[in-house]
Amino acid sequence: MNRKEFRDLASPEDAREAIESLSLEAGIERVSLEDARGRVLVARLDAELDVPGFDRASLDGYALRARDTFGADEADPARLEVVGAVHAGEEPAVSLEDGQVVEISTGAVMPDGADAMVPVERTDRVDGSSNDRASEGPANTDAGGETEGADSGGDDVLIRTSVAPGDNVMFAGADVAAGERALGPGTRITPRDIGLLSALGIDEVPVRANPRVGIVSTGDELVRPGEGVHSERGEIYDVNSYTIAAGVEDAGGEAVLYPHAGDDQDEMERVLRTAADECDLVVSSGSTSASAVDVIYRVIEEQGELLLHGVSIKPGKPMLIGRLDDSAYVGLPGYPVSAMMIFRTFVAPAIRRAAGIPEPTSATVTGRLARQERYEEGRHRLMPVGVVTSGPSERARNGGGESADAEGSDEILVYPVDKGSGATTSLAHADGVVEVGPETDYLEEGEPVTVSLFSPDVRPPTLFGVGEDDPTFSRVLDRLENPRYLSVGTRPGLRRLREGVPDVAVAAGPLSRDLDAVELGHWEREWGLIVRTGNPEAIEGVSELVDRDLRFVNRTTDAGLRSSLDAAVDTLAADRGSTRHEIADSIDGFDLGLRAHESPARKVIAGDADAGLGLGETADRLELGFVPLGEQTVRVLANPDRTDKTGVRELEERLEDVSTGGK
Structure with missing residues (x-):
């Protein structure tokens, strides 16, 4: 099978025009x-x-002829005869004449002859045989809004205010x-x-009618969430089907999920044709690149009309636009970040137009780029970014009329969060997008940039932290409102703290150099080797890994646990009169470093390793064996310019519970 090459990439404007030429309306x-x-x-x-559909009373009180109240006031009330009552939902049984009133409930039909009403609070009910005001004062209303004595005849009412025709009446229409x-x-x-x-x-x-959008994810490696995934075969959970479906519904379309299409052209054609027969738009993800096994563009070329293949944009170059039978078709890249960025930029607006839904109110913020960014591919770039507010301004801190807590006085920093097109967390941890033109290959640190937020509801996190993945700190974060934490490891976390991007960094193990940072709190955690339940290999320490044929899984050099293990290896090398390099080379798997703190334990569970570097708490939670090697200090370090920030102060308060043994 010949490999298709991308030659002349279409511009983003061409891609928009191609999609606009497709008919998505559903009738x-x-x-x-x-x-x-x-x-x-x-x-x-x-x-x-x-x-x-009728003239109705706006209040509880008395319906009457307005002219009967002219000149009435508190000192000289008008005395009128009560001739009946009207409740909501019933037809009036009386017609008013001069000098008469009808007791009436809110929403009731105004009786013939009445052109106004007086609220009950401006009246007094009196006995018809008396010339004096009744001692009981104003009439009262019961819990249902009806006046007491509504059906009692022979009474008069004193009207202590004058009204004009139409007062307190809602007329028909x-x-x-x-x-x-x-x-x-x-x-x-x-x-x-x-x-x-x-x-x-x-x-x-x-x-x-909402446009029906058929969603087809391609690739033999995909598995639906909820089903078992076999990582040894390269299987992964289907991310795109569900994120695209949510995007379709959010844009006003009706999402229809179809079974996965494998990399076989006949199977792919069958699924796509079924979707095209039943939907106004078919959106696929994957199998759009120039790889020899990516054949979806051939299906569109042979069975429909291919309008465009390849756009000068990053991420999302292998985008497809065309027609299949009577349905519009858009092919998205397979990587989740690429797929969702292209969907958001090109496809969602087309669905909204077809559904008659206006574009959402644009929400943008302007901030400074937290670090320099190089980009030399000559394509229009959609860069996922996060935003974080700095501490209160100097004016606020110096009492310049602004509250030190006022987030409005904070400066906004913008930082790229792109981990690559295949990383689903790039968008989960992003607040919006910065668009960079193809002519720009360098963004300077501190340069002003405009962020298009994913929605007007996006708010910067109250606390932005980076660093070591630690169970205790995760529990602390659970007690904060809207924090964001990126588990990048101790060394990258400290580097970003020095760059001034996060509010705090979490570091584990010994610190190699002094930092311009404020310690908010610290605690100890037990580290060592995680082994199978019962420790069947009778592993006692690092020396066992050196002297015996045991499989070991390490952590990456960015992790704080790795620094403690390296120190233990150095000690063992000194005791044996050897070098650190020789000791490390003797451990099978020492150079296999996994990023997540539970990953080595998972390898032990799967039987792929005899021991893995980890925490005692992890071993307990997963019901595995544990060989303790020592305790390690975990520190939470704050950017000294952010200590007045509300989120940082709240974190410091929560950390006091940790230092006193709270969870």
């Missing part, structure tokens, strides 16, 4: 009021009745009049619109 459908929220109307809806325009085409229906439609008696509305 019109009628939906019930229960399913109407968020949908987009395709036709104007006019009121077919008045709302309300005052809310919506029959024939009035209620909602127009293009309206995205909200809960308050549903309230209006309900008031008009409308139970079904014509809306744009």
Whole structure:
């Protein structure tokens, strides 16, 4: 099979035009009021009745003729005869004449002859045979909003205020009049619109049909979450299907997941054709690059129309755009970061247009780049970044009229979080994107950049930390609001702290040099060798790894645990009159360093190793054996310029519990 080469890459503008040329509209459908929220109307809806359909009282009180109250006040009330009562939901049985009132409940129909009402608080009920005010004072209302004595006849009421015609009355059609325009085409229906439609008696509305988007992930290595994954065969969980489906729903489409298509062209064609028959748009991920086994572009070329293959953008160069039967087609790269960046930039806007949903309100922030960034590939770049606020400004710290806690006085720092297109956490730990033009190959530290946030709801973390992965610190983070922590290891964490990017760094083991940092707290953790339950190999220490044929799994040199092990190896070398290099070479697997603190233990569980470097707490949690080699100090170090930051102060308070034995 010949390898397809990328020659002339299309520009991002060409890719947008190609997608805009595709028809994604799904037509019109009628939906019930229960399913109407968020949908987009395709036709104007006019009121077919008045709302309300009758003149109704706005308050509890008395309906009357306004002219009977003219001149009335507290000192000289008008005395009128009570001739009945009207409650909400019933038809009035009386008509008013001069000098008469009807007791009325909120929302009740105004009786004939009445043109206003007086609230009960401005009245006094009196006996009809008396010329004096009743001693009981104003009439009271019960828990249901109805007035006491509503059906008692023979009473008068003293009106202690004057009203004008129409006072305290909502006339028929005052809310919506029959024939009035209620909602127009293009309206995205909200809960308050549903309230209006309900008031008009409308139970079904014509809306744009949400475009159906078929999602096909390709690759023999993919496994659905929830199923068993065999890492030894290179299997990985399918990330793209679920993240793309969520993006489709968020953009207003209807996501339809299809079975994985393997790397066989016939199988791929069958799945894609099924999706094309049932959907308005088919989105695949994977099998779009120039690799000899990536054949999806051949399916589109042979069975449909390929409009574009390859875009001058990073990440996402191997993007496909075309048609398959009567359906639009977009092929995304297989790596999760590439797939989601391309989906967000090109595909989501097309789905929103087809669904009639406007682009979300753009949210951007401007900040300084935390470190220099080089890029020399000559392509438009979509760079995932995180944002972090610095400590309060100098003006705030010096009492310049701003609160020292005011986040608004903080400076925003922007740092790249791209771990590569295959790392799913690049987007999980990012707040937005910085776009870099193809002509730019160098961004200077401190250079102003504009971040397009993933949503207007994005807020910088209250605390940004980096460094060692430690179970105790993870529990501390659980007690903070909106922290962000990147487990990069002790050495990279300290390096980033020196660069001034994070608020804090967590370091384990001995520190090789003095740091310009403030220690917020520390604790001890037990480290050693994690072995199988019961320690069947009877491993006693590092010397066993040197002298016996045992398989060992180490941590990377960035990890704090590695520094303690290296010190133990140095001690053993000195005791034996040997060199550190000779001792390390004698340990099978010493150079195999894994990044995550539990990974060596997982290798022991899988039977791939006899021992792994780890923590006693990890061994206990996984019910494994443990050979202790010592204790290691874990320190939380703060950027000295951020000690006044609210999140840092809260962290310091939580760390006090750790130092006193709390969890």
